[in-house]
Amino acid sequence: MDDIYFSRQSGLEETRLVFLKGCGLPERWKGRGSFTVGELGFGTGLNFLGTWQLWRGTRPTPKAWLHFISFEGFPLDREDAARALSAWPEISELSDKLIERWPERALGVQRIVWPEEGVTLTLHTGDISETLPASRFAADAWFLDGFSPAKNPQMWDKSLWPMVQQRCTDGVSLSTFTVAGFVRRGLADAGFDVAKVEGFGRKRERLEVRLNEAPQPAPDVYGLRSPDDRPNRVRIIGAGIAGACLARTFLDRGLEVEMIDAASGPAKHASGNPLALVMPRLDAGDTVQARLLIDAYLRARQFYAGRPGVTETNVLQRPKDEREAARIAKVLADPPLGLENLEAAVSGQLHKQALILEPEKLIAHLLEGAETRFGEKLHLSDLNPEVPTIIAAGQGAQDLLPWLGLTGRLGQVEFADVAVDAPPSAIASGHYALALGQTRLWGATFEAWDGTGPDLSEAARATNMAALEELDPYWRQAAKAAELQSRAGVRATTPDRLPLIGAVPDEAAAREIFDGVKHGQAIEADAPLVGGLFMAGGFGSRGFTWGPWAGEILAGQILEEPAPATEPALEAVSPMRLILRALKRGG
Ligand SMILES: Cc1cc2nc3c(=O)[nH]c(=O)nc-3n(C[C@H](O)[C@H](O)[C@H](O)COP(=O)(O)OP(=O)(O)OC[C@H]3O[C@@H](n4cnc5c(N)ncnc54)[C@H](O)[C@@H]3O)c2cc1C
Ligand SMILES: C[S@@+](CC[C@H](N)C(=O)[O-])C[C@H]1O[C@@H](n2cnc3c(N)ncnc32)[C@H](O)[C@@H]1O
Structure with missing residues (x-):
């Protein structure tokens, strides 16, 4: 497309006048605990950086959060973005922070968090006609920043404005640099009040747009809606990788975190192997499904970067x-x-x-600052509806909520310390072999679980040794000389191999309300929920990938923040899907 991202002479000034002033910032975020900006057209991220800079100087409270959600169809490479942003030395500290964590080229949704600044960036990548309808959030301010409407009509199409309107909070403000007639008419038809005001530079006029009444929410079939009140404390059941990622995410958001685990310490169950991939x-x-697997993987990489272990x-x-x-x-x-x-x-x-x-090191670090209580088993009768509770209990979730139908899968790994130090390396082929320093770890078996143990077995060791022979005969030799150890655990798996992340429905009530689904009816009703109860589990063989993404999804839902995933992805991992699917199958 032959148009410019911003004017070389005045880009940052334009951001400030057209978008920040045009949306009434910083006044509009005064006194707010969080503020959400939506943007059409991420480009170089200049508008994001301009907003972040203003936020830094005027953050309403030390615990307040800015959420910036942007949509981009043709993401720039890191190098091109860095070159473009080097035109603005006055924001170089923030540009460096963004460039360091610049989003990867992938279709989907990427979430980047700067906890020390109280800032999140959520980037939806793909054509706007697909990404906007799939998104789930409500913005307090919107920056409409496609290329010029004459050259880039897709970013100004009238079909977009009703979708923008559905993603607005009460009192939202929108702004844009264009006053093109078809843009004004499209916005007005979607119910916005549109005003021309004095422009900037070559553009004599610009638009300020307002909406006086927030849209009515659609029925919440999958239980994705946020609770009415933002809590200042959460309780998490389970100190494996799921619980630890959740704890860190909520601690970073400034909440108090109570962590309860039946075991004698953290990472005593599936998450406790010496190494994980x-x-x-x-x-x-x-x-x-393909996209959410990538979203979760990229979130995991962002979240773990630079942490111990x-x-x-x-x-x-x-x-x-x-x-x-x-x-x-x-x-x-x-x-x-x-x-x-x-x-x-x-x-x-x-x-x-x-x-x-290295799970032990990592999980201990993630739990720093949480109030931990070990050796205490939670029963559903102990729930306190005042404090949101998240079940992150691995296979233990099945005892608490038997209708989930989680299937336990037994797995065993072998590991040894060898004489030779090796650089980090990994081979995977169904089984995997990992080397880190002097530690070697390989496995894992995947078997039916009889509900006991998990016990170590010689048969599993033989399977793992044979797998190692296939993966790397050299390691096999090194392992022969070392003293081998084994560890077994139980993976909690779901029938569709996707995790369970979201609000816990009241199963009996949900079956009653949605009974018509059995007969092919589309029931437009809110899912009945067990007040204050959420879960993150069913992580199967990929718990270390799902954990950080689950943390952001549940923080988004419980704290009424923008979702870090598409709505179809949230539905695909919601616990409510299990009930709807069972009813669809007539059960
Ligand atoms: C052999 C093997 C190798 C694996 N390798 C990898 C790998 O390389 N990479 C990867 O991503 N995944 C791997 N996995 C999968 C991964 O281990 C799991 O997906 C992950 O550990 C699940 O984490 P979790 O926090 O949900 O559960 P867990 O780690 O099992 O933690 C659940 C916690 O909840 C507690 N709990 C349960 N019920 C209650 C209750 N009622 N009250 C209080 N506390 C309760 C338990 O004590 C436990 O500490 C492997 C799994 C196995 C078995
Ligand atoms: C004016 S630039 C945005 C500038 C940006 N806000 C900044 O601060 O650098 C417009 C952006 O819209 C994107 N775009 C154009 N057509 C699109 C489409 N159909 N879907 C999604 N994004 C599109 C372009 O790739 C470009 O990055």
């Missing part, structure tokens, strides 16, 4: 069978992630910037 699962098709590594993924080889070939032909993340390897694919985690 975080690598992407890339699907050949572009589906909701986190090491970057390449992972060589070798296909475990012909079906996987075909999938990998398709992925490499049209990669869903930028090539800085992915490369064809001699056999399979190489994932760059994946992670090896």
Whole structure:
């Protein structure tokens, strides 16, 4: 598209006058605990940085948060963005922070958080006609910043304005640099009050747009709506990776966190292996599920970066069978992630910037600042509806909420300390082998669980040794010489292999209200919820990838913040989906 992102002479001034002043900032965020800006057209991020700079100087309270949600169809590379932003030395400190964590090239939703500044950025990547309708949030201010309407009509199409209108809070303010007639008419038709005001530079006029009545909410079939009151404390049940990620996320938001676990300390169950792998699962098709797997992976990388017990590594993924080889070939032909993340390897694919985690160290760090109570088992009768409670109990969630139908899958890994120090490395092919310093870890088995233990078995060790032989015969030799140890755990799995993240419905009431679904009826009703009860679980074999994304989703829902995921993704992981699916199948 032959148009400019901003004027070289006056871009930052234009941001300040057209968008910040045009939306009544900073006055409008005075006294607010959080403020949400929506933007059409992220470009170089200059408007975001201008807003962040103003926020820094006028943050209403030390605990207040700014959420900036932007939409971009043609994301710039990090290098191009850095070059463009170097024109503004006065905001170089903030540009550097943004460039350091610049979003990856991937269709989907990426969330970047700067907890020390009270700022989140949520970037929806893809064509606006797809990304805007899939988003879920309400903005206090909107910056309409496509390229000029004559050159970029898609960003000013009248079909967008009713969707913008549905994503507005009471008293919202919108602004834009254009006064094009069709834009004004489209906005007015969607119910906005549109005023021309004095412009900036070459543009003599600009628009300030207001909406006096917030839209009516649609029925909340999947239970995604936020509770009425923002809490200042949450209770989390389970100190595995799910609970630890949740704890850190809520602590960073300034809440008090109470952590309860039946075990004698953190990471005593599935999350307690000496090493764990975080690598992407890339699907050949572009589906909701394929995208949310990437969103969660990128969120995990952002969240873990720089924390104790986190090491970057390449992972060589070798296909475990012909079906996987075909999938990998398709992925490499049209990669869903930028090539800085992915490369064809001699056999399979190489994932760059994946992670090896040391769970014990990492989880202890994530829990710093939480009030922990170990050796205490929660029963549903202990719930206190005043304090939102999040069940992050791994397979233990099944005892608390039997209707979830979680299936436990037993797994075992082998590990050893060897004489030779190795740089971080990982090979995966169904099983995986990890090396970090002197530690080697490999596995894992995946078997039916009989509800006891989990117990170690010689058969599982034999399976893991055979798998290691396939993965890397050299390691097999090194392992033979070392003293081997094993560890077993139970993965909590769901029938559709997606996690359970969201509000917990009242199952009996939901079955009654949505009974018509059995007969093919579309029931437009709110899901009945167990007040104050949420969950994050069913993480299967990827708990370390899901944890950080689950933290942001639940912080978004419980604290009434913009969602860090599309609405179809939130529905796909909501606990309510299990009930709706069972009813659809007549059960
Ligand atoms: C052998 C093996 C290897 C694996 N390797 C990897 C890997 O490399 N990468 C990866 O991403 N994933 C891996 N996984 C999967 C991963 O371990 C899990 O997805 C993840 O640990 C689940 O975390 P969680 O916090 O949900 O559950 P858990 O870690 O099981 O934590 C649940 C906690 O809840 C507590 N609890 C339960 N019920 C109650 C109650 N009623 N009251 C109080 N407390 C309660 C438990 O004591 C426990 O501490 C592996 C799994 C296995 C078994
Ligand atoms: C004027 S620039 C935005 C400038 C930006 N706000 C900044 O601060 O740098 C307009 C942006 O809209 C994006 N865009 C154009 N058409 C789009 C479409 N159909 N869907 C999504 N984004 C689109 C462009 O790629 C471009 O980045």
